[in-house]
Amino acid sequence: MKRYWKTAVLIPFIISCIGVYYIQAASDHDPVYILSTQKGSVEEAAPLSMELYLPKYGRVSVTSEGSRSENELLPWTKDDELYWFDSRLQSLSRVYRAFMRGKRDIRALYQDENRIAYAEIREIGKVEPDYRFTVSVYDKQREASHSFEAAVPQGSQYEYIIPIQVQMDGKTMKVVSRAVKKAKLQSGAVEEIHLFTIDLEQKAVLDDQTIVTSASPDQTSQLYIREITAVNPGEAEHNAVFLMLQSQEGQAGNALEASRSVVSQGLVVYNLWTGQKKVIQDELFSSEIVNGLEYQTVQMKYAKDELLLTVKQSPQELKVIRYSLAEGKVKQTFPVNVASVGDGKEEIRNNRLYILYDKKTGASSSPALNIVELDQGQTVYEGILMEKDDQGMLKQVTYQSSSVNGRINLE
Template identity: 30%
Template sequence: MKRYWFSFLFVPLILAGVGSYYIQAAANPLPEFVLQRQSGDSGITSNVVLQGNFGNNPEFTESVSIDAQGSEYRRDTTLFGKLTRSWYVPEMRKLVKDYPGFMRGKLNVRSLYEDEKRLAYVDVNSEGPADSPDYTFDVSVLDKSTKQTVTYKTAVPGGKQYRVLIVHDVQAADENLKVLTANYAAHGEPELHLYTLGLQSGKEPTDQLLTYDVPVPSESEASLQTNYMSDDVKPSPYSLLYVSLSKTVKSGGSYVSEETGGRLLVFNITNGQEVKINSKEIDDLLSGGRSNYMDMMLAGEWLTLVKRTDEGIRTVRYNIKSGQSSGQLFSPVTNPWTIAVKDHFMYVVTGSKPKGDSAPLLTVVDLASGNTVYQGIVGLRENDRHSAEIVNNLNVYGLTFQ
């Protein structure tokens, strides 16, 4: 009996702490915000969640999530919810919810692939000394119809010559998995490789070294950016990478690297051939580098780029198959607080008045047509007893999709 005395003492303390927490929360109710449609199709924002902070002084802020159903503060979120939001990017949260067993321990969104028939995950692991490790692909494939999962390991061809291998993209083609990686040796630029793996164990992986040509201006350097992309696990016949162009400039008493522009690399995921991008609109958008917000999204054969400039938000849509592109300029009410792109829609959160010090306004633009298809403002839920001006203490810093 003596061995349990501490447990008996500890449980009441926990219950007292939890009770005190909820009593305090009830005594200090926070405003209930909601995303209210002003115009357009509310279905476009059915899975949109705004992320922000609420507080009327720097010493008191509460993290809050807001959607069309209402708001949820972090202090009221379950422990599992907090962990899910902390560890998983938005593209993975639905997969964690729908396939919790398969997704256990899988944290790299670029290692994921999903279509109507399957969900796959390919990771790279290593064993042995750091200067000559043994690399293996760890493959998991879930058949959605049978609910059965196939898992296997296979050696990475020629892996010993590299120090680091990074999975950039996983796709499927011809009933095989295609894995695009950036391989780093002890010296020199990274190599791009396209590996072909089987959906089942027993098939030897094949390795294709991808070649590409990036014109580099004089006195500039090119750097492959393998992690600068919007995350997407959907099928695509292409894979996209970004090459940063920079030069060394003097700043104060030292020299720093300054990004001056960029180039896009697009590969056909089936044969590994580079697909040339010929678009003046894209070249103009990439000039100057990423000094302001810039995002790029590849969905099927459509490439979308969005960049915040002094004139407003510039967008370019480019069809890889036809080579046709079109650019547009959007001038929101105030400077954008946050921008997100999904499919062919752009989501922009701003203040709702010219000075920008008022309720957050969400505007959704169809990038294919250039039309505004939705506008909604963050307000108080019906029957909330706080004054309407309290919304001015809300700062929205992000937008995610559930």
């Protein structure tokens, strides 16, 4: 081994030099951006970054203190640092790197203070495709993980099946999945939402329930299932929430194309642990809201027993609606001023609504961020993207855009 000590010393040195080269090369050419505070305290924006795609410079990650570009990252870390689908996965990957390797769907993940779990559904077989669960659980206290496979009940009857929510309690895992059955002759494909109960000790699926189905009781209409995502996917929730839509026969073949004829059949709230199913009929879920969902002018998310809707009233204003799922009524409504171009991106964390959008500035637009405190219904922070020159002077970044291209990362 003594013969190779020089090689062992040189390899880390060479890697370090390569890293310094890439960082230095980037700092010599890439501009520096910051999220410049226009209203409120800069502390409000401290825990977040904006990951943007700018027409001239590609991907950049921007905070209130500065930025880093795609070029500044080492080649082998780009995939982990910039291309993760969800910032929560990104954060978990940094801490639990070995366990999180290859796990990139936030809908298949669950975590609490004691463990992380991931339930993937894999297709097996080519001639007669079938499906199996691959379940992985990491114990944070013991710093140990285990995994196993379990058959999806009657898996061969599905065209495809994917997990959309995972919950855990003790040794029991609940996996909510969206499935499409193979189409039979003279009938269309049927979409279903299933709830699978998995015993982590027995390493088997104990139960398979169908929560909702698109199967129509008659031939005069088509039913569609709209999944409502959780505010904090991957964290503990006791409900799964869906909006049932209906379009008349003879219209376009899917809900998006037929959005003008789509009407609501009610909001389905299903308690994963008690099996209680509630259908809420409310004029709030009118054709205006339903069509807004299809055209992405309405965003809808839920947390515990509350539904949060943001409705784009005009290019200058959003309407925020807080709806109680337990009481079946609107709790609060208030406007938020955003002079936006196109659609924005929204995140909710710690009772705050974060809105990333392209702010209209004359004939151009600039990436901007608003933070709204939900209980008070007030905007507590407004920021806009600025470029800092070598002398420390700031200038606003403007470009032609129809919608912001980026996302908010909250640590």
